[in-house]
Structure formats: C-alpha cells, structure tokens
Amino acid sequence: MGRRSSLRSTATERSRFGRRPRRTTALVGLVAFAGSMLAFAPRAVADTSAVSPGSLQLAISTNSPVLSGVASTYTITVTNTTTSPALGIQILNYLPAGMTLNNLNNPDVCSRTNKPLLASTAFNCTGGDLAPGATATVSFTATAAQPFLYLDNVQTTGIAGGVFTTNAVWLPIQVAPGPADIQVTGSASTGSPALGSTFSYTFQVKNNGSQAAYSVVFDDLLPPSLTLAGVATDTGTCSGGAVANSVHCDLGALAVGRQVKIVITAVAPATGGSITDTAAVSMSGPDTQPANNSVSVTVQPK
Numbered sequence: 001m002g003r004r005s006s007l008r009s010t011a012t013e014r015s016r017f018g019r020r021p022r023r024t025t026a027l028v029g030l031v032a033f034a035g036s037m038l039a040f041a042p043r044a045v046a047d048t049s050a051v052s053p054g055s056l057q058l059a060i061s062t063n064s065p066v067l068s069g070v071a072s073t074y075t076i077t078v079t080n081t082t083t084s085p086a087l088g089i090q091i092l093n094y095l096p097a098g099m100t101l102n103n104l105n106n107p108d109v110c111s112r113t114n115k116p117l118l119a120s121t122a123f124n125c126t127g128g129d130l131a132p133g134a135t136a137t138v139s140f141t142a143t144a145a146q147p148f149l150y151l152d153n154v155q156t157t158g159i160a161g162g163v164f165t166t167n168a169v170w171l172p173i174q175v176a177p178g179p180a181d182i183q184v185t186g187s188a189s190t191g192s193p194a195l196g197s198t199f200s201y202t203f204q205v206k207n208n209g210s211q212a213a214y215s216v217v218f219d220d221l222l223p224p225s226l227t228l229a230g231v232a233t234d235t236g237t238c239s240g241g242a243v244a245n246s247v248h249c250d251l252g253a254l255a256v257g258r259q260v261k262i263v264i265t266a267v268a269p270a271t272g273g274s275i276t277d278t279a280a281v282s283m284s285g286p287d288t289q290p291a292n293n294s295v296s297v298t299v300q301p302k
C-alpha cells in the first residue's frame with residue numbers, strides 16, 4: 001500500500017499516492033518579458049485550464065499584490081472531473097527566469113528537479129491517485145527579483161477516464177515594485193544670501209532600501225518670495241514643474257545605495273526675512289521610511 005500524500009483532497013476519500021508515474025518532459029519555457037515600469041496594477045492572479053468533461057482540470061493562483069523582493073505563495077490545484085479514479089498524477093512547474101523558488105510546502109511529494117529549462121527553477125510533485133471529483137493541492141513560495149510581467153507554466157499528467165491526459169496553464173504574474181527607502185536631504189549654499197543675489201540649494205536623493213527603487217520623483221515648489229533661476233541633476237531629467245516657480249525631476253530607477261544630486265538655483269528677494277523651502281520625493285511601491293521623504297531648508301536674506 002502506498003504512503004498517504006500530504007496533498008489535500010476535497011473529496012470524502014483522501015487522495016492515496018501508491019505509484020510513481022512515468023516521468024514525462026514538459027515542453028515549456030516562455031520566459032519573463034518586460035512590461036512598463038511606470039504602470040503596475042498588482043492584483044490577485046489565477047489561471048485555469050480549459051477542459052472538457054472526463055479529464056483533469058488544472059489551476060494555479062496567487063495572492064495580491066505580488067511585489068518584487070517579497071515572497072508570495074502560489075497554489076496549484078488538480079481536479080479529477082471524470083467518473084473513475086485518476087491514476088498516477090504528476091505536477092510539473094517551471095518558474096520563469098528572474099523568479100526564485102523559496103520553499104516547497106509539500107516536501108513529502110514535491111521536490112526540485114535540478115533540471116532547469118531556460119534558466120527556470122523547476123520542481124515536480126510525483127505519484128498519486130484521485131477519486132472521482134476529488135481535488136488535490138500543492139503550494140510553494142517564490143520571489144521575483146524585479147518588477148516585471150512574468151509567465152509561470154505548470155503542467156499535470158495522469159490517467160483520467162482510462163486515457164493518458166495532460167493539461168498545462170500559463171499564469172501571468174504582474175509584479176509591482178517592492179518596498180524600498182527613498183531619502184532626501186538638502187542644504188543651501190549660504191544661510192544668509194545677499195538681498196537680490198543668486199544662491200543655490202543642493203538636494204541629495206538616496207535609496208537606503210534593500211532593493212532597487214523605481215519611478216523615483218523629486219518635486220520642489222519654491223516659496224513665492226524666491227525666483228527660480230535654474231536646475232541641474234546628475235541623474236534623470238529636471239524641468240520647471242506644472243506650477244510656476246516649481247521644479248519636477250524624474251529620476252527613474254535607483255539601485256540600492258545609489259545617490260542623486262539636484263542643484264536648484266534661485267534669486268533672493270529684495271527684502272529680508274526668513275524663507276523656508278521644502279522639497280519631497282516619491283516612488284512607485286511602498287516606502288519603508290516615509291518620514292524621510294521630505295526636507296526643509298531655511299535661509300534668511302540680508
């Protein structure tokens with residue numbers, strides 16, 4: 001008598017895995033392709049094979065959102081839609097390049113194949129029979145390295161309704177930017193610019209997080225008493241903002257530890273008094289330290 005699987009069955013009779021089916025090779029390998037880094041819509045994703053009565057139904061799903069650098073759990077479900085036992089169920093999965101398999105949650109029936117295809121991380125879940133109408137599930141956790149649109153392929157084989165059958169599904173996984181820590185600091189070339197003179201602010205934008213930050217943006221609306229004279233950056237592009245006397249910079253993606261310098265030139269007013277300028281940064285994805293996303297610099301023209 002074969003050992004009882006840890007795969008969960010929704011039928012009253014639990015799935016019993018007493019034989020190992022013949023190994024088959026799944027011809028899969030459509031690797032991840034790039035999507036726009038500027039428009040991510042993380043959501044729950046799932047895919048189910050199109051089947052006719054009398055075969056095996058295959059589905060795979062994951063929770064929302066899926067973030068880069070954060071492990072997500074995926075569930076694969078196989079259902080016997082026939083009126084007789086399905087024999088020798090085998091599940092094969094090839095993760096796309098750029099995704100790492102962290103954990104197999106059913107280690108008694110699932111194992112890594114050690115035969116990657118197209119730089120994928122592969123695993124299979126072998127053996128097992130399913131009663132009519134029974135459903136078995138396996139799950140795993142995986143992490144995507146970057147925001148991307150990935151395609152995961154999973155295939156199942158077995159004898160269903162007395163016929164060898166195979167089904168495959170592709171799961172599109174839209175991965176959004178994961179957590180990072182963008183910080184902005186700033187200073188003025190002088191704390192007491194002469195009345196009517198030109199001086200400058202220097203701002204440093206840095207990624208202090210553990211992974212890359214994407215779609216980083218810098219904005220500064222100068223106080224009305226100052227006049228914007230110019231802006232320069234060593235990364236990305238800066239220009240006058242949508243509002244008069246403002247600066248907007250698109251800095252793009254910043255690697256871990258990367259720092260960007262932005263220099264804004266301004267003209268002091270003809271009258272004295274304290275002037276405070278506040279600049280802010282933002283990015284796509286969660287920021288682990290939002291308190292350091294803005295900075296204020298005060299000068300007093302004399």
